[in-house]
Amino acid sequence: MTLDAQGTDATDRAGLNGQAPRCDHIDQLPQVQYGPAECKECLTLDRPWTRLLVCLICGWVACSDDSQGGHARAHYEETDHPVVATLESRSTWRWCYVHRRTV
Template sequence: MICQHLKESGEPAPQTAYEQGCPQCVAGGFDDWVHLRLCLGCGLVACCDSSPRRHMSAHHAEAGHPVMRSFEPGETWRWCFDDEQLG
């Protein structure tokens, strides 16, 4: 059964373009992110948990936005941090 967070998640416009990479990594002088994720609560683009700094998980911990999706070309899967559910 799909959790309520995944059912209710929207699709905000990304705050940054894919080609620019993880904004927090770039601002820190890093270019070693692995994949990008899009917060479906606010549109923040950040790096995944396979990346050294795990900015999307940090964003979830700070902001509490429960759902993100892959921001990789051709991928549309979503993840709910609160319920640890793929959707």
């Protein structure tokens, strides 16, 4: 057993050899219904978006950082909801804003 600085078992949180530790935020994700496939803020401002992300805590859909608005990050900064996924079909990509990496 490997203990972390707090004396708890760190083995369960470890990734594969050479990978970053497991993100505990993905263990806390509820089942959510996604909002419409649009960025409401960009629609209001009449701006296009590059890619849409969905908040995996509440289902809010907003544009990604590579869009002009970056409204998904703004949602994280306002709510502290840490994990988003892309709305692209068949993608398993998820991003944790807290750890600043894919999970």
